[in-house]
Amino acid sequence: MAELTMIQAINLALHQEMEQDNSVIVLGEDVGVDGGVFRVTDGLIEKFGKERVMDTPLAESAICGVAIGMAVKGLRPVCEIQFSGFSYMCMHQVENHAVRLRGRSGGRFHVPMVLRAPYGGGVRALEHHSESKEAYYAHTPGLKMVIPSRPRNARALLVSAIRDPDPVIFYEPKAVYRAFREEVPDEEEAFPLGKSEVVQEGKDLTIISYGAMMRPTLEAAAKLQESDGVEAEVIDLLTISPLDDEAVNQSVQKTGRAVIVHEAHRSFGPGAEVVARLVEKSFLYLQAPIARVTGFDVTIPLFQRENDYLPNVHRILRAARKTLEFVA
Amino acid sequence: MPREEIDIPYRLDYLSILNEKGEVDEELEPEMEQELLIKLYRSMLLNRRFDERLLSLQRQGRIGTFAPIKGQEASQLGAVATLEESDWLFPSFREMAAENWRGKSLESVLLTYGGYNEGSVIPEGLNNLPVAIPVGTQILHAVGVAYAIKYRGEKNIAMVFFGDGGTSEGDFHEALNFAGVFQTPTIFVCQNNHWAISIPRSQQTHSKTLAQKALAYGIPGVQVDGNDILAVYVAVKEAVERARSGGGPSMIECVTYRMSMHTTADDPKRYRKDEELEEWSKRDPLDRLQKYLMAKGLLSEEEIDSLEEEVKKEIKETVAAYEEKQKELGDPLLMFDHVFEELPPHLKEQREELSRELAEKEEEEQNNG
Numbered sequence: 001m002a003e004l005t006m007i008q009a010i011n012l013a014l015h016q017e018m019e020q021d022n023s024v025i026v027l028g029e030d031v032g033v034d035g036g037v038f039r040v041t042d043g044l045i046e047k048f049g050k051e052r053v054m055d056t057p058l059a060e061s062a063i064c065g066v067a068i069g070m071a072v073k074g075l076r077p078v079c080e081i082q083f084s085g086f087s088y089m090c091m092h093q094v095e096n097h098a099v100r101l102r103g104r105s106g107g108r109f110h111v112p113m114v115l116r117a118p119y120g121g122g123v124r125a126l127e128h129h130s131e132s133k134e135a136y137y138a139h140t141p142g143l144k145m146v147i148p149s150r151p152r153n154a155r156a157l158l159v160s161a162i163r164d165p166d167p168v169i170f171y172e173p174k175a176v177y178r179a180f181r182e183e184v185p186d187e188e189e190a191f192p193l194g195k196s197e198v199v200q201e202g203k204d205l206t207i208i209s210y211g212a213m214m215r216p217t218l219e220a221a222a223k224l225q226e227s228d229g230v231e232a233e234v235i236d237l238l239t240i241s242p243l244d245d246e247a248v249n250q251s252v253q254k255t256g257r258a259v260i261v262h263e264a265h266r267s268f269g270p271g272a273e274v275v276a277r278l279v280e281k282s283f284l285y286l287q288a289p290i291a292r293v294t295g296f297d298v299t300i301p302l303f304q305r306e307n308d309y310l311p312n313v314h315r316i317l318r319a320a321r322k323t324l325e326f327v328a
Numbered sequence: 329m330p331r332e333e334i335d336i337p338y339r340l341d342y343l344s345i346l347n348e349k350g351e352v353d354e355e356l357e358p359e360m361e362q363e364l365l366i367k368l369y370r371s372m373l374l375n376r377r378f379d380e381r382l383l384s385l386q387r388q389g390r391i392g393t394f395a396p397i398k399g400q401e402a403s404q405l406g407a408v409a410t411l412e413e414s415d416w417l418f419p420s421f422r423e424m425a426a427e428n429w430r431g432k433s434l435e436s437v438l439l440t441y442g443g444y445n446e447g448s449v450i451p452e453g454l455n456n457l458p459v460a461i462p463v464g465t466q467i468l469h470a471v472g473v474a475y476a477i478k479y480r481g482e483k484n485i486a487m488v489f490f491g492d493g494g495t496s497e498g499d500f501h502e503a504l505n506f507a508g509v510f511q512t513p514t515i516f517v518c519q520n521n522h523w524a525i526s527i528p529r530s531q532q533t534h535s536k537t538l539a540q541k542a543l544a545y546g547i548p549g550v551q552v553d554g555n556d557i558l559a560v561y562v563a564v565k566e567a568v569e570r571a572r573s574g575g576g577p578s579m580i581e582c583v584t585y586r587m588s589m590h591t592t593a594d595d596p597k598r599y600r601k602d603e604e605l606e607e608w609s610k611r612d613p614l615d616r617l618q619k620y621l622m623a624k625g626l627l628s629e630e631e632i633d634s635l636e637e638e639v640k641k642e643i644k645e646t647v648a649a650y651e652e653k654q655k656e657l658g659d660p661l662l663m664f665d666h667v668f669e670e671l672p673p674h675l676k677e678q679r680e681e682l683s684r685e686l687a688e689k690e691e692e693e694q695n696n697g
């Protein structure tokens with residue numbers, strides 16, 4: 001057991017997976033000698049050499065397209081896209097090929113690749129370095145979209161993503177990267193994709209979130225307990241797609257009230273899908289309209305205004321109280 | 329059916345006019361007005377000192393991350409000095425000097441790096457596009473604008489800047505190809521500063537030069553000493569004149585050096601040797617122009633001192649104006665401006681929502697305080 005930051009935990013997952021499976025290849029911009037601009041791939045090139053840790057030319061479409069080829073030939077490429085804001089340049093390869101080769105070839109080929117990218121706001125960055133557009137990927141059939149929230153689950157989910165037989169987009173909350181440490185077991189650990197986690201049990205209300213927004217969500221849940229005596233159940237989705245609707249519905253069938261929190265834009269965001277699944281499967285259990293606390297439908301502003309764009313404890317509390325107070 | 333060499337109708341030149349010692353090749357030396365030379369020198373100096381000031385402001389936490397331009401002043405200014413005011417400029421994210429020459433204020437640079445969206449506002453009448461951070465993406469736009477210019481029968485040209493790293497993106501190749509096919513008046517200026525974050529030029533492409541890539545698309549290309557402002561000016565001017573007279577696009581590779589870090593979030597010690605920087609410091613473009621101007625008797629020690637004073641004052645005033653301007657930009661509701669020409673209903677609702685929340689917050693603060 002060691003106390004690791006999320007960066008170190010992801011680094012550990014990469015080290016261990018590369019050690020035990022020589023088909024795992026890391027590629028991306030500045031991932032070798034520099035160890036990645038966030039140091040997530042630190043030490044890999046020294047240990048595994050430049051054939052397995054590729055400092056690529058500056059070309060995201062190439063990184064993704066080449067990785068598809070590697071995956072078809074049995075390798076397990078783990079691509080780093082320096083910021084999720086530059087992952088759209090991979091989109092045509094993802095949409096046109098990564099997710100379709102299995103079906104198109106009748107199962108002859110499949111694409112076990114991972115595309116890692118730091119996402120999200122709150123780090124005082126330049127334009128294109130703060131976005132949260134997981135919905136683009138979650139909307140794509142054949143793709144898994146994973147977003148960890150803490151060092152331990154980041155490590156254990158990345159291991160599963162690398163071992164998964166299909167393409168996985170792995171968004172890392174950069175606001176959490178160095179924010180705190182957590183005990184991470186030395187021995188192998190893999191959490192299943194597609195499974196959420198009930199982080200806190202409660203009976204009055206369900207709050208659903210993921211990624212960097214888990215921190216304000218948990219803080220708000222603690223405040224609700226402390227000042228309102230409310231027991232909130234908190235769910236960390238961990239995988240955005242495929243969505244764990246069983247867990248979400250189970251919880252809301254118990255509490256009857258739900259709030260969804262994400263920093264992605266509201267319209268057509270992941271929250272909209274959660275609402276749909278709840279309405280479809282738990283309609284008669286709902287005791288109040290489901291609330292969404294999200295980023296607004298504007299491009300995330302530069303850092304002087306980004307804190308007013310991002311959901312915060314105050315906003316979550318307000319939405320939770322409104323939901324709790326609702327009487328039909 | 330022989331096997332024979334194909335005659336490709338292009339040659340690739342390397343151009344250098346003013347060397348590291350400030351010596352000039354008199355045959356190649358351009359005739360430039362004294363006024364223009366001094367204006368270029370002053371602009372190089374201003375941008376150098378402003379870059380240094382930005383670094384100290386960033387270190388003090390008064391602005392956020394930024395991309396220093398130190399060392400690239402000549403290859404930016406020598407290129408834009410050939411433009412007419414009504415021409416078009418497409419910067420990447422490291423062309424502060426080029427943008428400033430064309431009329432973008434240094435205050436707006438501070439606004440951007442200080443975290444205000446208003447920093448990228450382009451005043452009416454200025455044909456500069458805002459900074460493009462996604463590498464290589466802006467190159468295509470310069471082809472589109474140039475096409476529109478040609479379509480309208482106008483005489484302007486579009487000049488686009490990008491880095492050595494940018495030449496690896498598909499957009500770069502697609503842009504050159506389009507420009508070649510449609511013979512648009514586009515000038516492609518590559519700032520080969522030897523590094524794309526930690527990736528050296530030699531690992532970016534197996535080609536010997538970047539300029540030769542233009543030849544593959546049937547476009548003239550030339551490589552110049554990018555720290556030699558005379559060479560940059562001459563090579564770009566030739567390309568600009570060709571484009572303006574209907575001769576189509578060209579690419580100029582300016583061989584320069586990123587003397588500072590990639591951005592303030594970067595630590596170059598992890599991937600490059602100090603000796604390399606020392607070597608390049610000897611080729612500093614600012615020193616070189618200064619030597620040239622002094623040798624020609626166009627600039628004296630006293631004039632340099634007074635220019636230093638002048639730019640220092642300008643920078644001080646710029647920082648003060650920026651700090652004053654910040655007071656006007658405190659309203660978070662500004663994030664809803666410029667999403668669409670007209671705000672649709674759901675966005676009006678969201679704007680209301682934020683507005684109510686801000687009022688509540690203020691009330692709470694008043695109650696507490």
Ligand SMILES: Cc1ncc(C[n+]2csc(CCOP(=O)(O)OP(=O)(O)O)c2C)c(N)n1
Pocket residue numbers: 029058060082086089422461462463464490491492493494495519521523524525586590
């Ligand atoms: C599409 C895209 N990918 C990655 C990045 C991150 N990034 C910013 S600058 C840079 C290197 C750019 O190198 P170069 O084109 O040589 O320009 P320079 O930074 O040297 O001015 C990278 C990888 C980005 N901004 N855009």
Ligand SMILES: [Mg+2]
Pocket residue numbers: 491492493519520521522523524525
């Ligand atoms: Mg470069």
